[in-house]
Amino acid sequence: MTQNACNCAPEAKRVDLSLLEPVLAQYAEDDGALIPVLQHAQGLYGYLPLDVLREIAEKRSTPFSEVYGVATFYTQFHLMPRGKTVVRICQGTACHVAGAPAVTRAITDELDVSLGETSADLNFTVEAVACVGCCGLAPVVVIDEKVHGQVDAGGARKLARVLRAEASR
Ligand code: FES
Numbered sequence: 660m661t662q663n664a665c666n667c668a669p670e671a672k673r674v675d676l677s678l679l680e681p682v683l684a685q686y687a688e689d690d691g692a693l694i695p696v697l698q699h700a701q702g703l704y705g706y707l708p709l710d711v712l713r714e715i716a717e718k719r720s721t722p723f724s725e726v727y728g729v730a731t732f733y734t735q736f737h738l739m740p741r742g743k744t745v746v747r748i749c750q751g752t753a754c755h756v757a758g759a760p761a762v763t764r765a766i767t768d769e770l771d772v773s774l775g776e777t778s779a780d781l782n783f784t785v786e787a788v789a790c791v792g793c794c795g796l797a798p799v800v801v802i803d804e805k806v807h808g809q810v811d812a813g814g815a816r817k818l819a820r821v822l823r824a825e826a827s828r
Contacts, residue, residue: 751790
Protein backbone atom coordinates (compact mmCIF):
# COMPACT_ATOMS: atom_id res chain seq x y z
CA MET A 660 0.00 0.00 0.00
CA THR A 661 1.37 3.43 -0.89
CA GLN A 662 1.24 6.22 1.62
CA ASN A 663 -1.32 8.13 -0.47
CA ALA A 664 -3.67 5.15 -0.53
CA CYS A 665 -3.69 4.89 3.24
CA ASN A 666 -7.18 5.09 4.71
CA CYS A 667 -5.92 4.96 8.25
CA ALA A 668 -6.99 7.42 10.90
CA PRO A 669 -5.27 10.85 10.70
CA GLU A 670 -3.44 10.11 13.94
CA ALA A 671 -1.76 7.12 12.33
CA LYS A 672 -0.35 9.17 9.43
CA ARG A 673 3.26 10.25 9.59
CA VAL A 674 4.02 13.73 10.78
CA ASP A 675 7.16 15.60 9.81
CA LEU A 676 8.99 15.81 13.11
CA SER A 677 11.74 17.93 11.58
CA LEU A 678 9.36 20.90 11.79
CA LEU A 679 9.77 20.70 15.56
CA GLU A 680 13.53 21.15 15.57
CA PRO A 681 13.62 24.97 15.61
CA VAL A 682 11.03 25.04 18.41
CA LEU A 683 12.92 22.52 20.50
CA ALA A 684 16.15 24.43 19.89
CA GLN A 685 14.55 27.73 20.87
CA TYR A 686 13.47 26.38 24.26
CA ALA A 687 16.29 23.90 24.82
CA GLU A 688 17.69 25.80 27.81
CA ASP A 689 14.32 26.56 29.38
CA ASP A 690 13.09 23.66 31.52
CA GLY A 691 9.85 25.45 32.33
CA ALA A 692 8.83 26.08 28.75
CA LEU A 693 6.73 22.99 28.09
CA ILE A 694 3.54 24.98 27.50
CA PRO A 695 5.11 27.37 24.94
CA VAL A 696 6.68 24.37 23.20
CA LEU A 697 3.28 22.69 22.99
CA GLN A 698 1.68 25.92 21.76
CA HIS A 699 4.27 26.28 19.00
CA ALA A 700 3.95 22.62 18.07
CA GLN A 701 0.18 22.94 17.81
CA GLY A 702 0.68 26.01 15.64
CA LEU A 703 2.83 23.94 13.30
CA TYR A 704 0.62 20.87 13.04
CA GLY A 705 -2.82 22.26 13.81
CA TYR A 706 -3.07 19.80 16.70
CA LEU A 707 -0.75 17.69 18.82
CA PRO A 708 -0.26 14.24 17.33
CA LEU A 709 1.02 11.61 19.77
CA ASP A 710 4.26 11.31 17.78
CA VAL A 711 4.86 15.01 18.39
CA LEU A 712 4.25 14.61 22.12
CA ARG A 713 6.66 11.67 22.19
CA GLU A 714 9.30 13.69 20.33
CA ILE A 715 8.91 16.63 22.71
CA ALA A 716 9.21 14.30 25.70
CA GLU A 717 12.29 12.60 24.33
CA LYS A 718 14.14 15.71 23.16
CA ARG A 719 13.36 17.65 26.33
CA SER A 720 14.14 14.66 28.57
CA THR A 721 10.72 15.04 30.13
CA PRO A 722 8.58 12.03 31.07
CA PHE A 723 5.98 11.37 28.37
CA SER A 724 3.33 11.19 31.11
CA GLU A 725 4.10 14.80 32.03
CA VAL A 726 3.93 16.05 28.43
CA TYR A 727 0.72 14.11 27.81
CA GLY A 728 -0.70 15.30 31.12
CA VAL A 729 -0.16 18.96 30.26
CA ALA A 730 -1.46 18.51 26.70
CA THR A 731 -4.67 16.92 27.97
CA PHE A 732 -5.16 19.23 30.96
CA TYR A 733 -5.48 22.51 29.08
CA THR A 734 -8.42 23.00 26.77
CA GLN A 735 -6.27 25.06 24.40
CA PHE A 736 -4.53 21.86 23.29
CA HIS A 737 -6.04 19.35 20.90
CA LEU A 738 -4.84 15.81 20.37
CA MET A 739 -6.96 15.21 17.30
CA PRO A 740 -7.12 17.16 14.03
CA ARG A 741 -9.46 20.14 14.03
CA GLY A 742 -11.71 21.38 11.27
CA LYS A 743 -10.77 24.43 9.22
CA THR A 744 -13.87 26.06 10.70
CA VAL A 745 -14.66 25.58 14.37
CA VAL A 746 -18.31 26.02 15.38
CA ARG A 747 -18.89 26.41 19.12
CA ILE A 748 -22.45 26.17 20.35
CA CYS A 749 -23.02 27.63 23.79
CA GLN A 750 -24.73 25.22 26.15
CA GLY A 751 -24.81 27.54 29.15
CA THR A 752 -28.04 27.92 31.07
CA ALA A 753 -29.30 31.03 29.28
CA CYS A 754 -28.58 29.56 25.87
CA HIS A 755 -30.00 26.18 26.84
CA VAL A 756 -33.26 27.77 27.96
CA ALA A 757 -33.38 29.95 24.84
CA GLY A 758 -33.08 26.98 22.49
CA ALA A 759 -29.50 25.73 22.27
CA PRO A 760 -30.61 22.08 21.92
CA ALA A 761 -32.56 22.89 18.74
CA VAL A 762 -29.68 25.02 17.45
CA THR A 763 -27.30 22.16 18.12
CA ARG A 764 -29.49 19.68 16.25
CA ALA A 765 -29.81 22.03 13.29
CA ILE A 766 -26.07 22.64 12.99
CA THR A 767 -24.95 19.05 13.51
CA ASP A 768 -27.61 17.94 11.04
CA GLU A 769 -26.67 20.47 8.34
CA LEU A 770 -22.93 19.93 8.70
CA ASP A 771 -23.34 16.18 9.14
CA VAL A 772 -21.01 16.09 12.11
CA SER A 773 -21.76 15.06 15.67
CA LEU A 774 -21.27 17.39 18.59
CA GLY A 775 -17.68 17.22 19.76
CA GLU A 776 -16.50 15.76 16.46
CA THR A 777 -14.65 16.87 13.35
CA SER A 778 -16.04 16.14 9.91
CA ALA A 779 -14.24 13.49 7.87
CA ASP A 780 -13.20 16.11 5.31
CA LEU A 781 -11.69 18.20 8.14
CA ASN A 782 -13.81 21.19 7.16
CA PHE A 783 -15.75 21.50 10.44
CA THR A 784 -15.37 20.89 14.12
CA VAL A 785 -18.54 21.37 16.16
CA GLU A 786 -18.16 21.80 19.89
CA ALA A 787 -20.36 22.43 22.90
CA VAL A 788 -18.99 25.18 25.11
CA ALA A 789 -19.99 26.61 28.45
CA CYS A 790 -21.22 30.20 28.74
CA VAL A 791 -19.23 32.43 26.41
CA GLY A 792 -20.19 35.56 28.33
CA CYS A 793 -22.87 37.14 26.19
CA CYS A 794 -26.01 35.62 27.69
CA GLY A 795 -28.10 38.61 26.58
CA LEU A 796 -27.66 37.33 23.03
CA ALA A 797 -28.75 33.75 23.80
CA PRO A 798 -28.72 31.36 22.05
CA VAL A 799 -25.16 32.01 20.96
CA VAL A 800 -23.04 30.30 18.32
CA VAL A 801 -19.39 31.23 17.84
CA ILE A 802 -17.96 30.45 14.42
CA ASP A 803 -14.20 30.68 14.60
CA GLU A 804 -13.98 33.94 16.57
CA LYS A 805 -17.22 35.55 15.37
CA VAL A 806 -20.16 35.60 17.76
CA HIS A 807 -23.65 35.04 16.36
CA GLY A 808 -26.43 35.92 18.79
CA GLN A 809 -30.13 35.08 19.03
CA VAL A 810 -29.68 32.16 16.67
CA ASP A 811 -32.80 30.05 16.36
CA ALA A 812 -32.92 26.66 14.64
CA GLY A 813 -33.74 28.23 11.26
CA GLY A 814 -30.92 30.73 11.60
CA ALA A 815 -28.57 27.98 12.62
CA ARG A 816 -29.43 26.02 9.48
CA LYS A 817 -28.77 29.10 7.35
CA LEU A 818 -25.41 29.69 9.03
CA ALA A 819 -24.44 26.07 8.51
CA ARG A 820 -25.48 26.16 4.84
CA VAL A 821 -23.33 29.24 4.27
CA LEU A 822 -20.39 27.44 5.90
CA ARG A 823 -20.95 24.39 3.73
CA ALA A 824 -21.13 26.54 0.59
CA GLU A 825 -17.94 28.37 1.54
CA ALA A 826 -16.15 25.10 2.22
CA SER A 827 -17.09 23.70 -1.17
CA ARG A 828 -15.67 26.68 -3.10
S1 FES B 1 -25.19 30.93 28.52
FE1 FES B 1 -24.66 31.19 26.44
S2 FES B 1 -23.60 33.06 26.45
FE2 FES B 1 -24.02 32.73 28.54
